[in-house]
Amino acid sequence: MASNRKTKEPFWLGGAAACMAVCFTHPLDQTKYRMQVLKSQTSMFNVMYRFASRDGITSLWTGLSASILRQGSYSTARFGIHTALSEQVLKHTGQSKISLPWNIACAGVAGGIAGVIGNPAEVALVRMCADGAKPQAQRFGYSNAVHAMVRVAQDEGFQAFGKGITANIARSVLMNVSQIATYASAKQYLVGSAGLGDDIKTHTIASLAAGTMATTICAPADVLKSRLQASAGKEGLLTVLRSGLREEGVRFLMRGWTPAWLRLTPHTVLTFVFMEKLRQLTTIGIPWLQTGRVSSQKAELR
Template identity: 25%
Template structure:
């Protein structure tokens, strides 16, 4: 029972921690999304430039759509963080706790850590992908005078899921998941393996000093 509770805790703590960070980074995600969509499928000089740079984008969004628009898509963004990072960090920690990332000498194995990180990232990205897509749809929605890219006109997360499901079926909720998996796998493999190796050496260094 204790092991089972510990496993669940790994998933929950990882997800909640990521949600805390998501609250602060979401405005930058809104700015990034709109700047990426600006001039979509149009040649240079054939579209209006509403966002000249990040600071100008923040000013423009706040002035036109209101300051709360900087938190557009926050709800699906937090669910994405909770599920993607909760699963990603949870699975990786379970693998670490089970000894899967250590070699026969009990030392941290870089190759095994990379594989574990990539595996955890793959599963996390697949689970969180629908929330990421809805987040992007909502973040791109803007007043007509500064709208860029296709405007989906969703009324919220629930309405977005409903509209996507009706238009494209259940698999439509996972559009772009292949790219998401590739991105998170690489990032997760690098991030988590580096963290594990650094933690291992720092821990043994600290033990050596106090022994």
């Protein structure tokens, strides 16, 4: 019976898990974008309370359609391409488990490609989330992700979908490398050396480590990307960087770290937990998630 199960992870699996996760974490994601655009020293909780009081609790999910579109494009690409590259590496090396250097290389390439693929939806997401923090006259007023994409193309041309793409590619590479490599290494250590089981507790601990690492490494690129994409002007990356350093100091590069951590870490936990569960339903093993214990279980199933 087990031999009839698929042994290859579906390309869409990571994207599906991320779409499920973002439905829970979108309010924190929205707050992160608003804090990065706002130039005040307001705390995360004050920002959430302020907008929830003014616009209602449901307003915290404004932009969810763009968030799902973004995860459906970006996360599907970064996880799917990474797994495809990992499988090719295993064929080339003849190994049963991908090494850390190869894992980092595959994650970096996949992250860069995903950054390009997901940038149009990212532009829509940042604008829809940041709209509530702007004066009425400066808002874009998109009703949903599709409306946002159409309006951007009509009003600014298709080149607007490339706004902030350099910072987004850098962030995507850093995100994929730090998140995937940290999760895989932490999971391997917990199962192989710490004696924990390959279960939801292990997945949660490994995800917490991955979320913290990814948040810290990606913060500067994330802030620059958000400010570029939230603007309808022609400012370039260096202009935004110089302006931020001059007006706010170097600490502006870490603006929104707390909501970013509070958003990314739960999102990372939910994404990997959902992905592990989906993996159990659709495949026996993912090359970059395998541990010694998983490999032996796979052999027994055969």
